[in-house]
Every structure is written in C-alpha cells, then in structure tokens.
Amino acid sequence: MTHDQKNILSVRDMSHEEIDVLLSVAAKFDQSEFTGHELDGKILAVLFFEPSTRTRMSFSSAMMRLGGQILNFGSVAASSVVKGETLSDTIRVTSGYADAIVLRHPKEGAARLASEIAAVPVINGGDGAGQHPSQTLQDLFTIRKSMQLENIDVGVQGDLRYGRTVHSLANALTKYDNIRLHTIAPEGLELPNYLRQDLTDAGMEVIAHESIEEIISALDVLYVTRLQRERFPDPAAFASFAATYRITSALLARAKPSMIILHPLPRVDEIDPAVDALPCAKYFQQAHYGVSVRMAMLHEVMRP
Amino acid sequence: MKRVGNEGIVISPIKNGTVIDHITPGKGLTVIRILGIQTGTPVTFTVATNVMSTRGGRKDMVKIENRELMKAEVGKIALVAPDAKISIIRDFTVAAKKSVEIPSDIAGVIRCPNPNCITNTREPVESRFVVHPRGFQCWYCDTVISREMDISDYI
Ligand SMILES: Nc1ncnc2c1ncn2[C@@H]1O[C@H](COP(=O)(O)OP(=O)(O)O)[C@@H](O)[C@H]1O
Ligand SMILES: [Zn+2]
Numbered sequence A: 001m002t003h004d005q006k007n008i009l010s011v012r013d014m015s016h017e018e019i020d021v022l023l024s025v026a027a028k029f030d031q032s033e034f035t036g037h038e039l040d041g042k043i044l045a046v047l048f049f050e051p052s053t054r055t056r057m058s059f060s061s062a063m064m065r066l067g068g069q070i071l072n073f074g075s076v077a078a079s080s081v082v083k084g085e086t087l088s089d090t091i092r093v094t095s096g097y098a099d100a101i102v103l104r105h106p107k108e109g110a111a112r113l114a115s116e117i118a119a120v121p122v123i124n125g126g127d128g129a130g131q132h133p134s135q136t137l138q139d140l141f142t143i144r145k146s147m148q149l150e151n152i153d154v155g156v157q158g159d160l161r162y163g164r165t166v167h168s169l170a171n172a173l174t175k176y177d178n179i180r181l182h183t184i185a186p187e188g189l190e191l192p193n194y195l196r197q198d199l200t201d202a203g204m205e206v207i208a209h210e211s212i213e214e215i216i217s218a219l220d221v222l223y224v225t226r227l228q229r230e231r232f233p234d235p236a237a238f239a240s241f242a243a244t245y246r247i248t249s250a251l252l253a254r255a256k257p258s259m260i261i262l263h264p265l266p267r268v269d270e271i272d273p274a275v276d277a278l279p280c281a282k283y284f285q286q287a288h289y290g291v292s293v294r295m296a297m298l299h300e301v302m303r304p
Numbered sequence B: 001m002k003r004v005g006n007e008g009i010v011i012s013p014i015k016n017g018t019v020i021d022h023i024t025p026g027k028g029l030t031v032i033r034i035l036g037i038q039t040g041t042p043v044t045f046t047v048a049t050n051v052m053s054t055r056g057g058r059k060d061m062v063k064i065e066n067r068e069l070m071k072a073e074v075g076k077i078a079l080v081a082p083d084a085k086i087s088i089i090r091d092f093t094v095a096a097k098k099s100v101e102i103p104s105d106i107a108g109v110i111r112c113p114n115p116n117c118i119t120n121t122r123e124p125v126e127s128r129f130v131v132h133p134r135g136f137q138c139w140y141c142d143t144v145i146s147r148e149m150d151i152s153d154y155i
Helices: A016-030 A053-065 A074-082 A087-094 A110-117 A133-146 A164-173 A193-201 A235-244 A273-277 A283-302 B028-034 B071-080
Strands: A043-048 A069-072 A100-105 A122-127 A152-157 A179-184 A205-209 A221-224 A260-262 B017-023 B045-052 B058-065 B085-090 B093-099 B105-107 B128-132 B135-138 B144-146
Touching (some): A043 A053, A043 A087, A053 A133, A087 A100, A087 A110, A110 A122, A122 A283, A164 A179, B017 B028, B028 B071
Parallel strands (some): A100 A122
Antiparallel strands (some): B017 B085, B085 B093, B128 B135, B135 B144
C-alpha cells in the first residue's frame, strides 16, 4: 500500500464528514453535474471472484459515465483461482494494469488484505458476509435525498439476524446524531446481541417492537429486508410470518406523509406491489442511485 | 530443589533466562505456546501449574533457560495472563522485572474464529487483532473475540 493511497473498504473506516463529502459529490452526479471526462484515461480493474451482476454493472456504468475504461477480470479471476493462485498474487499483478481495483470476493476481509498489497486504490465491492460499502452509501444517500441524516426514527424490519445490509446501515447511522433504531423481526431472526451492544455502545437508541403497527406512525424511514424461506423451520411458519410482515397500503395509511420505504432488493412478498406506486416507495430509486454513488466512490479514489 | 525467592521451591534456580510468575492458573502451557516453544524446540523450560501463591490463591509459573523475552512477546502474554510478572535472570539474580501490558494491536498471535476470514486461507497474511470495546476485533473481517470468550482457544 502506498502512503496516500485512498481505499474504500468499509463505511466503518469513514468519518461522518468523509461520508458527507462523498454523498454530496454523488448528489451532484445524480443531477448530471459532470462532464464525462473526470476520469479520462483511467482504467478500473473489475475483479470479481463471485458473481454479482448488479454490483459489477453499476460500477462499470459509473466508470464509463466519468470517461474511464473498464478492464474486466471476471474469467481471469476465476481461472487464476483454478490454477491455485493466491489473491495476494493476483492483486500484485493486476495492480500494474489499472488505476484502481474494485474487488468482490467470497472471503471476509479480502478487500482489506488486497488494499495492503495493491499499489493502487482498492474499493470493496462486497466481501463474503462482510462489508459492502457501496450498498451502505447508497442507502444513506437515499435517506439523505429525502431528509436530514439526524434526529430521525429508522425502522428496520425483516431478517435482522443475517441481513448484512441492515447491520452495515445501522453501524453507519451511529455516526449521525440522535438516530433511533426501531427493530421489527420474527423470533429467532432478531438483531444479534453483539450488534445491539455495539450500537448502544456507540450511543444509539435501539428499540425492539412486537409488530410494525405499534411504531409505523413514528417512523421517518422504514427499511425492509427479505425473509428467506430457508431460515424458517417449516413452510407454515414462513407463511404466517410472511403475512404478518407484509407492508401494505392499509398499513401505510397510518405512516407520516414524509416517511420513506427502502429495500435493498430483490424483493419477494415483503412489500405489496400496490405500494410501489405510492410516493413513499423509494426502493427502485434507491437502486438507481447506485450508479451516482459508485461514480462518487470512483471519483474519490482516482481523481487527479 | 533449591528454594528461590519466596515461593520458588517448585522452580529450581537458573543461571540465565526468564521467569514468568503470577500467570493465571492453567495458562502456563498457553504462555509456552504463545512464545512459540514446542516439544522439539531446543529450549529448556519448566511449567509449574496451580502452585500456591504468596499473594493468596493459585498461579502458574514458567521458567525458560537462556532466553530473554522481547517486548512483543511480553505483550502477547498479557492476552492470557494479564497479571503476569516477568523477571529476567542474569547470573542467578533478577536483572530486570516487568509487568505485562495488553497491547492495542496484535499481529500473528490470535487465530480468527471466523472460518470464512481471509486470514484462515492460504493467503500469506498474518492475523491481526485490534482492541474493541467488547474485546479484540479482527482487522480483516471485523469478528470480535469478546471478553466472555476464552481467547486462549484462539492462540
Ligand atoms: N535464578 C533464578 N532461577 C529461577 N527463578 C528465579 C531466579 N531468581 C528469581 N527467580 C524467580 O523469579 C521471580 C521473581 O523473583 P524475585 O524478585 O526474587 O521474587 P518476587 O517477585 O516474588 O518478590 C520469582 O518467582 C523467583 O522465584
Ligand atoms: Zn477475521
């Protein structure tokens, strides 16, 4: 790692101010305030050791919009694994081919290791069940589009035990003032104790609720995640939870008019499709913001 | 066996080396392991386990001949035996004494409990843990070994 190498590995490493600067740049890009030459002559190595079409495409699109070029290592990565090459060696080699690397890898901590070896900036495109900063920044960006990131009530509903997007978002929100986290989850899929401890240690108020009905009218943000069938003991248990945890227009009638709904997608049955047409449904916009946010990330690490 | 110090009957005197006293009972062998001493290593060492301490209660003691511990090694010992006292012996007398201090950044000692961590693969990388409000956190994958867990399981 070179001394002034800028990496984006985890939102945890970023200060509140650094996040704000990045999101402001993303907001400019989102308003088409860019020339398309910001990253002229730059090459981004897209190094994916596991499939993820959306993340790869949105990073590629972001790079191209800023005038940069893509070097896609998809199959090369796979073939070097087959040949038994270590990630460290692959990174050493690809460092010489590009101005930055975006890495997706199945092992947690892979991106941090890569950043210590690479001679160019590394962006974490998701490592195993670990960090996925572009997703978290995209979530923060979507909230910030609608309201100030302070003094708000954020509800998180769904699989809070395994849902890593919720974990990262909750951690990131501790950097902001006076945010209350309201959790709604089926038994057995509640927020892990260690995370609840970390959040409260960081000064966040975390309140668990039996049902969404009891808190819906107080929320500014409702973040819904997918319930996975395989996490439930039997199909009947899943069906009963799926019915209870469904967001419907009737439920939303009691929400604040300014409340927004986020979802990392793909969605299954958690949100009634009739909700999509309501102004509070921000999840598809949230997905579109992914490109602007990734443009800001690439710009941040490669700008001259 | 010759009596050394106040409670040294279980440890015979050495000319040069290191004595680690007041080790948490049961952790003497872990200390040996942390120091990279295995059977087969050409080092003479003695471990006394569950000996009565003059401070009351029990303790482990370790004596290593012809080796003076380095600062980094002393820090590692603190992970499992925070009350340990180290005496450097030169020519049968205590030449220096130090207590151990828990380091804030530990490389290469703790094995990450997360099987999916990049440090548990073939990558040529040393494990690294840093202090966290709940214990020690893997620098790479963020897994925390909390104080309720026995860290010596991962050493
Ligand atoms: N030459 C030696 N060989 C082996 N152990 C020794 C020697 N000299 C001192 N020790 C041990 O090192 C520790 C520190 O020694 P000392 O300062 O005399 O005792 P204490 O700290 O208990 O007052 C004690 O456990 C003592 O038994
Ligand atoms: Zn780890």
